[in-house]
Amino acid sequence: xxxxxxxxxxxxxxxxxxxxxxxxxxxxxxxxxxxxxxxxxxxxxxxxxxxxxxxxxxxxxxxxxxxxxxxxxxxxxxxxxxxxxxxxxxxxxxxxxxxxxxxxxxxxxxxxxxxxxxxxxxxxxxxxxxxxxxxxxxxxxxxxxxxxxxxxxxxxxxxxxxxxxxxxxxxxxxxxxxxxxxxxxxxxxxxxxxxxxxxxxxxxxxxxxxxxxxxxxxxxxxxxxxxxxxxxxxxxxxxxxxxxxxxxxxxxxxxxxxxxxxxxxxxxxxxxxxxxxxxxxxxxxxxxxxxxxxxxxxxxxxxxxxxxxxxxxxxxxxxxxxxxxxxxxxxxxxxxxxxxxxxxxxxxxxxxxxxxxxxxxxxxxxxxxxxxxxxxxxxxxxxxxxxxxxxxxxxxxxxxxxxxxxxxxxxxxxxxxxxxxxxxxxxxxxxxxxxxxxxxxxxxxxxxxxxxxxxxxxxxxxxxxxxxxxxxxxxxxxxxxxxxxxxxxxxxxxxxxxxxxxxxxxxxxxxxxxxxxxxxxxxxxxxxxxxxxxxxxxxxxxxxxxxxxxxxxxxxxxxxxxxxxxxxxxxxxxxxxxxxxxxxxxxxxxxxxxxxxxxxxxxxxxxxxxxxxxxxxxxxxxxxxxxxxxxxxxxxxxxxxxxxxxxxxxxxx
Numbered sequence: 001x002x003x004x005x006x007x008x009x010x011x012x013x014x015x016x017x018x019x020x021x022x023x024x025x026x027x028x029x030x031x032x033x034x035x036x037x038x039x040x041x042x043x044x045x046x047x048x049x050x051x052x053x054x055x056x057x058x059x060x061x062x063x064x065x066x067x068x069x070x071x072x073x074x075x076x077x078x079x080x081x082x083x084x085x086x087x088x089x090x091x092x093x094x095x096x097x098x099x100x101x102x103x104x105x106x107x108x109x110x111x112x113x114x115x116x117x118x119x120x121x122x123x124x125x126x127x128x129x130x131x132x133x134x135x136x137x138x139x140x141x142x143x144x145x146x147x148x149x150x151x152x153x154x155x156x157x158x159x160x161x162x163x164x165x166x167x168x169x170x171x172x173x174x175x176x177x178x179x180x181x182x183x184x185x186x187x188x189x190x191x192x193x194x195x196x197x198x199x200x201x202x203x204x205x206x207x208x209x210x211x212x213x214x215x216x217x218x219x220x221x222x223x224x225x226x227x228x229x230x231x232x233x234x235x236x237x238x239x240x241x242x243x244x245x246x247x248x249x250x251x252x253x254x255x256x257x258x259x260x261x262x263x264x265x266x267x268x269x270x271x272x273x274x275x276x277x278x279x280x281x282x283x284x285x286x287x288x289x290x291x292x293x294x295x296x297x298x299x300x301x302x303x304x305x306x307x308x309x310x311x312x313x314x315x316x317x318x319x320x321x322x323x324x325x326x327x328x329x330x331x332x333x334x335x336x337x338x339x340x341x342x343x344x345x346x347x348x349x350x351x352x353x354x355x356x357x358x359x360x361x362x363x364x365x366x367x368x369x370x371x372x373x374x375x376x377x378x379x380x381x382x383x384x385x386x387x388x389x390x391x392x393x394x395x396x397x398x399x400x401x402x403x404x405x406x407x408x409x410x411x412x413x414x415x416x417x418x419x420x421x422x423x424x425x426x427x428x429x430x431x432x433x434x435x436x437x438x439x440x441x442x443x444x445x446x447x448x449x450x451x452x453x454x455x456x457x458x459x460x461x462x463x464x465x466x467x468x469x470x471x472x473x474x475x476x477x478x479x480x481x482x483x484x485x486x487x488x489x490x491x492x493x494x495x496x497x498x499x500x501x502x503x504x505x506x507x508x509x510x511x512x513x514x515x516x517x518x519x520x521x522x523x524x525x526x527x528x529x530x531x532x533x534x535x536x537x538x539x540x541x542x543x544x545x546x547x548x549x550x551x552x553x554x555x556x557x558x559x560x561x562x563x564x565x566x567x568x569x570x571x572x573x574x575x576x577x578x579x580x581x582x583x584x585x586x587x588x589x590x591x592x593x594x595x596x597x598x599x600x601x602x603x604x605x606x607x608x609x610x611x612x613x614x615x616x617x618x619x620x621x622x623x624x625x626x627x628x629x630x631x632x633x634x635x636x637x638x639x640x641x642x643x644x645x646x647x648x649x650x651x652x653x
Contacts (some may be wrong), residue, residue: 051081121139263399264625305646397622431446495517
């Protein structure tokens with residue numbers, strides 16, 4: 001449940017839990033601007049920087065975030081990227097969030113954008129994106145001290161906020177401030193409205209130089225502090241050999257599918273100049289050429305690593321699809337019905353009335369009826385899910401002006417060399433991408449391998465990646481007035497998945513297709529598949545469809561039966577359209593999770609990877625692109641540090 005809020009007669013929000021107002025009597029706007037933004041020397045301090053990282057303790061109604069975002073927008077010298085990280089143990093409801101900011105009409109457009117993303121805030125780390133990914137809000141939902149100790153975070157400014165030390169002493173005690181100090185670099189600026197002696201002493205003990213400054217009425221004084229300890233601070237918990245954060249520059253991405261396109265787009269938004277190399281003439285020629293696919297969260301009663309990752313991935317996919325794609329043509333945020341054919345409920349038992357219900361819940365009767373499943377079927381309804389045409393998404397991601405596409409470039413080898421310079425010191429080493437004849441295709445200090453099934457060879461088979469061929473069965477609807485399938489307004493997944501209707505062209509009213517799949521043929525790489533392989537794939541997909549949607553499967557039975565005949569031939573005139581096939585090879589890691597990070601920072605500096613998406617590229621690839629960019633640049637991570645570790649290359653060392 002959301003945190004309850006009382007509203008005082010003057011319109012000020014009040015917390016029954018802490019017996020305190022959420023902000024000062026002047027409405028909080030002056031406090032946000034003068035105490036926190038200006039108190040940290042902003043916007044002047046961030047001028048011309050590639051990124052700026054702010055940590056706030058206590059998000060509340062987000063007024064400090066909105067004021068900082070507005071200042072960033074108004075500043076012609078703003079950093080390319082604004083990171084705002086905030087802790088919040090008790091998120092308020094979306095309605096209360098919007099009501100609290102309605103007193104400041106100049107912030108209304110930003111508040112409404114925040115309100116639209118204020119859903120599903122389960123305990124953990126949530127990344128919300130604004131201004132097409134240039135303003136990144138990372139919410140740590142949980143206790144401030146515990147959350148900061150669990151994450152690897154370095155920031156440039158700190159807004160030390162929250163309910164008063166008398167009302168909520170745990171947010172201001174020495175242990176919490178030590179956790180805050182662990183997130184600082186030498187020179188990090190801190191601002192707060194309280195001058196409580198205990199807070200001043202604790203900040204000094206943690207390595208801050210503390211000064212009083214004139215306050216914002218009704219307070220006479222506020223505090224400024226600079227992190228400048230007399231000792232050498234311990235670094236955050238990083239792998240034994242961690243790459244130094246990189247500044248934007250030239251980069252090569254190998255692979256033009258979803259993984260490569262997502263990585264290229266994440267880097268280009270940060271100011272990198274990205275060259276994408278692919279052996280095909282056009283983007284998305286491999287596994288991302290799937291006619292249409294499903295994106296949906298994974299659920300498990302224990303909320304496993306994959307379940308948590310999938311939610312972060314879905315939020316990322318939804319946000320970027322809204323920026324880039326045409327809904328109803330390229331994709332649809334229509335929800336997905338998951339038929340749990342094994343009979344297990346899947347959902348966490350405590351999700352019913354909390355933020356988890358915004359993600360998934362037991363399937364309602366209307367959804368079961370639309371899918372022609374019995375009322376007692378075990379099924380989940382995923383609100384944050386839908387279908388997408390992957391090639392359209394890949395091409396849209398690659399449309400950023402900072403990305404250069406180079407097709408017909410099959411990379412056979414990577415070579416690290418030092419480029420000689422006639423005068424002056426030697427240049428930094430660069431990576432060269434070479435073709436099979438040894439010809440140079442491109443060079444840059446940083447390379448990202450995102451080639452899917454082509455990754456193992458470029459990585460010289462350093463990890464045991466497994467190829468998995470997948471085949472889908474798909475067809476065309478005969479006519480809008482006489483579709484092959486009854487009208488189902490959403491996809492279904494479980495054992496395989498069905499997208500019952502998607503456009504084949506550029507109009508939602510044009511020709512429509514459907515797709516069912518996929519097979520999982522491990523250690524099989526042959527393309528194109530043989531006639532016998534295609535028949536076997538149709539048989540597998542037909543069996544999956546009968547288990548997934550037994551009431552709807554008979555509508556497609558004539559197509560599958562015809563395709564499974566030993567001498568299947570073209571259908572006679574007037575017969576339903578033929579059953580088509582599509583096949584590609586993906587790759588997976590031994591633990592079935594993607595691999596994202598530096599390949600070997602000690603011996604192969606500048607070489608990174610984002611691969612092994614398996615069958616979950618539509619759910620996870622865009623998140624992996626953001627994670628790689630964050631690690632490369634030393635940014636706050638878009639997911640919990642433990643989840644990032646589960647995806648990291650270090651786990652395979």
